Amino acid sequence: MRKIVAGNWKMNMNYHEAAKLLDEIIISRSSKPDDVQLIIAPPAIYLSEFSSALRDLENISLAAQNVYHSDNGAYTGEISTSMLSSLGINYCIVGHSERRTLFKETDTDVNLKVKSLLKDGIQPIICIGELLHERENETHFQVIEKQILAALEGLSEAESAKVLWAYEPVWAIGTGKTASAEQAQEMHAFIRKILSENGFNTQTPILYGGSCKPGNAKEIFGGKDVNGGLIGGASLKANDFLQIANSF
Numbered sequence: 001m002r003k004i005v006a007g008n009w010k011m012n013m014n015y016h017e018a019a020k021l022l023d024e025i026i027i028s029r030s031s032k033p034d035d036v037q038l039i040i041a042p043p044a045i046y047l048s049e050f051s052s053a054l055r056d057l058e059n060i061s062l063a064a065q066n067v068y069h070s071d072n073g074a075y076t077g078e079i080s081t082s083m084l085s086s087l088g089i090n091y092c093i094v095g096h097s098e099r100r101t102l103f104k105e106t107d108t109d110v111n112l113k114v115k116s117l118l119k120d121g122i123q124p125i126i127c128i129g130e131l132l133h134e135r136e137n138e139t140h141f142q143v144i145e146k147q148i149l150a151a152l153e154g155l156s157e158a159e160s161a162k163v164l165w166a167y168e169p170v171w172a173i174g175t176g177k178t179a180s181a182e183q184a185q186e187m188h189a190f191i192r193k194i195l196s197e198n199g200f201n202t203q204t205p206i207l208y209g210g211s212c213k214p215g216n217a218k219e220i221f222g223g224k225d226v227n228g229g230l231i232g233g234a235s236l237k238a239n240d241f242l243q244i245a246n247s248f
């Protein structure tokens with residue numbers, strides 16, 4: 001299974017700071033080829049320039065943080081999957097908990113985005129994760145199962161093979177509270193079980209996200225169903241991000 005470490009920069013950094021961080025990552029990567037694939041998800045406004053900068057680098061790819069599901073048209077402020085595809089963007093994060101909570105994105109929206117991305121040849125990184133009270137009242141497995149099945153509604157096994165998953169327990173995002181390595185592995189194995197039981201591809205990468213840092217990445221990535229990480233805060237410093245990528 002391929003190993004992936006993805007940095008979700010969220011809405012951080014002005015243009016100069018973002019370009020500097022990308023340069024630092026490129027410099028340290030080009031001198032050290034690695035079997036770990038890096039994915040950077042910068043704010044959308046930087047994607048065009050970054051895609052030119054990364055054109056010749058195979059082990060660093062770009063992801064959008066969000067997309068709209070319709071074909072081009074009268075949707076002021078939105079970005080379409082075909083626009084991403086025309087820039088050669090390979091991945092797009094979908095259904096991040098911040099979008100579900102702050103921007104009221106529903107499971108149906110996530111499903112429409114996944115379908116539109118696949119139509120345009122972009123691999124979705126689908127984020128799923130339970131809230132703190134759902135973990136506390138032990139409904140977390142049901143919540144995750146529902147999110148998986150809703151995201152893949154109407155998709156074939158072959159289409160599901162193009163999807164990447166990010167298990168991001170919402171209570172661990174930006175809180176400094178990480179899921180234990182056991183909790184992460186347990187949920188990743190459960191995700192594969194649900195995919196298998198429903199006839200979907202089980203060999204797609206499942207990343208862990210939520211307060212993943214250089215100090216805890218190795219332990220978390222030790223789980224046999226943990227194929228990497230989706231990193232927020234720690235992806236904003238080149239050293240931390242690269243240290244996490246070297247944690248397998």
Ligand SMILES: O=C(CO)COP(=O)(O)O
Nearest residue numbers: 008173174210211232233
């Ligand atoms: O939301 C995340 C990645 O998408 C995780 O964020 P943190 O690593 O800052 O907790």
